[in-house]
Amino acid sequence: MPRTRLQPKSRHFKLTIAYDGSSYAGWQLQPNGRTVQEVIEGALAKIARGPVRIHGSGRTDAGVHARAQVANCSFATSLTTGTLRRALNANLPADIRVLRVQAVDARFHARFSAKKKEYRYQIDYGAVADPFVRAYAWHHPRPLNITAMRRAARLLIGRHDFAALSANPMRPVETTVRTVSKASVVKRGNLLTITVVADGFLYKMVRSMVGGLVKVGEGRMTIEQLRELIEAKKRTASVETAPAHGLFLWRVFY
Numbered sequence: 001m002p003r004t005r006l007q008p009k010s011r012h013f014k015l016t017i018a019y020d021g022s023s024y025a026g027w028q029l030q031p032n033g034r035t036v037q038e039v040i041e042g043a044l045a046k047i048a049r050g051p052v053r054i055h056g057s058g059r060t061d062a063g064v065h066a067r068a069q070v071a072n073c074s075f076a077t078s079l080t081t082g083t084l085r086r087a088l089n090a091n092l093p094a095d096i097r098v099l100r101v102q103a104v105d106a107r108f109h110a111r112f113s114a115k116k117k118e119y120r121y122q123i124d125y126g127a128v129a130d131p132f133v134r135a136y137a138w139h140h141p142r143p144l145n146i147t148a149m150r151r152a153a154r155l156l157i158g159r160h161d162f163a164a165l166s167a168n169p170m171r172p173v174e175t176t177v178r179t180v181s182k183a184s185v186v187k188r189g190n191l192l193t194i195t196v197v198a199d200g201f202l203y204k205m206v207r208s209m210v211g212g213l214v215k216v217g218e219g220r221m222t223i224e225q226l227r228e229l230i231e232a233k234k235r236t237a238s239v240e241t242a243p244a245h246g247l248f249l250w251r252v253f254y
Contacts, residue, residue, distance in 0.1 A: 008078040014102040014110070015040075015054070015088075017069045020095040022135055022245065027060045027069070036060075036096060040071070043091035047084070048075040057110040057252045058117065058201070063244030065136065067120075068099065070252045072110045110252070116181065118197045118251040119206045121242060123214070126190035137191065138210075138246040144217035146192070149185045152216040152223045155230065156183040156196065156209060163233045165209050166202035167241065176202055176233070185213065195250075204241055211240035 017040070025033025029041075037054060044052035054073040060066055079087065081101040088098045107113075122137035124130050129139040163176040182197035194210055212229070215221035221229075221238070229238065 008076045010074055010076045012074045012104050012106050012108065013072065013081070013084070014100075014104045014108060015071045015073065015098055016100040016102075017066065017071060018097050018099055019066050019069065020135070021060060021063050021065045023095060024062065026062045026064070027056050027058075027066075033062070036066075036069075037071075039092065039096060040088070040098075043088050044073065044075070046091050047079070047087050048077060050075075055110050057114050058249070060247075060249055061204070061244055064247045064249070065245075066249040068251050069249055070110045070114070070254075072104065072108055074106070113254055114252050116197055116199045116253045117201060117249065118182075118195065118253070119201065120248045120250045121194040121196075121206060121210045122246045122248070123192040123194070123210075124190055125192055130190065133191065135245055136248075138243050140214065142218060144192070144214065145219065146185060146187055146217065148219075148223065149194075149213045149217040152213050152226050153183040153185050153194070155223065155227055156180050160230060161233045162202055162205055162230070164229050164235055165205055165212060165239065166235065167204040167208065168235075173202065178202065178205070183209070207242040207244065207247060208239050210242035210246070214242065215240060 019036050024036050027036045029035055029037050041054055052073050052075045054071040057070040085098050085101040124133050124137040124139045125144055127141050157180050159179040161177050178198050178200050180198040184195045186193045196206055212226050216226055
C-alpha cells in the first residue's frame with residue numbers, strides 16, 4: 001500500500017524585519033496604498049500556498065523606517081526557520097529584509113507581548129545636506145542649541161499624559177498616559193540622533209516630541225513652555241510634527 005503523506009502542522013513564528021519605508025504607505029494594510037504588511041503577506045502566501053496574516057508590534061506611518069520591526073504569524077510548513085527566512089527574502093523586494101525567523105509559542109503576539117519599544121530620529125544639521133543620509137534624516141541647516149534640547153528631553157522621562165505630543169489617533173486609545181524610560185540627544189558630526197524608549201507610543205508621538213525639542217533648540221520655545229504644553233494635555237498648533245523620513249523603529253523589547 002502507498003504511504004500516506006503527512007501534512008505539515010501549523011506552526012507559530014516570530015519575524016524580525018528591517019525595511020526602508022520610503023516607498024510604502026506605512027506598515028498596516030490599507031485600501032489605497034502599498035504597505036509593508038501587504039508585501040510580506042504576499043511573500044508568505046507564495047511559500048504557504050495560501051493566505052497568511054501577520055501581526056506587527058505596531059504601526060509605522062508612511063515613510064517611516066524600521067531597523068527591527070517584529071511580527072508574528074502562523075501557518076503549516078515543514079521548512080526550517082533558516083530556510084523560511086531565505087525563502088521570504090527571495091520573494092521580497094530589496095527594501096524589505098527578514099533578519100530572523102524564530103519558532104515561538106502560540107501565546108506570543110508581537111504587539112501584546114511587547115514590554116517597550118525604542119525609536120530613533122535622525123537630524124542632519126549640516127549647512128549643506130548630506131546626500132547619503134537624505135532619505136533617513138531630516139535636514140535642518142539652522143543652528144540648534146543641543147544643550148537646551150538635552151535638558152528639554154529630560155522632561156519627557158517618566159510617566160506622563162502625552163496627549164499634547166500626539167496627533168488624533170487612527171483608532172481610539174484607552175489612555176494617553178505612557179511611561180518613557182529614556183529620552184536622549186546624541187551628536188556625532190552633523191548627525192543628531194534623538195532616542196526615545198517607552199512602554200508604548202501614541203500616534204505621531206515621537207515625531208511630535210522631536211518637533212518640540214527642535215523648537216527648543218531653535219529658541220522658538222523655552223523648556224518651561226514645553227513643560228507647560230505637556231502638562232496642559234491638549235494638542236495645539238504650537239506642536240510641530242517632524243518629517244517621517246527621519247524616524248526609525250529601532251527595537252522592540254520582550
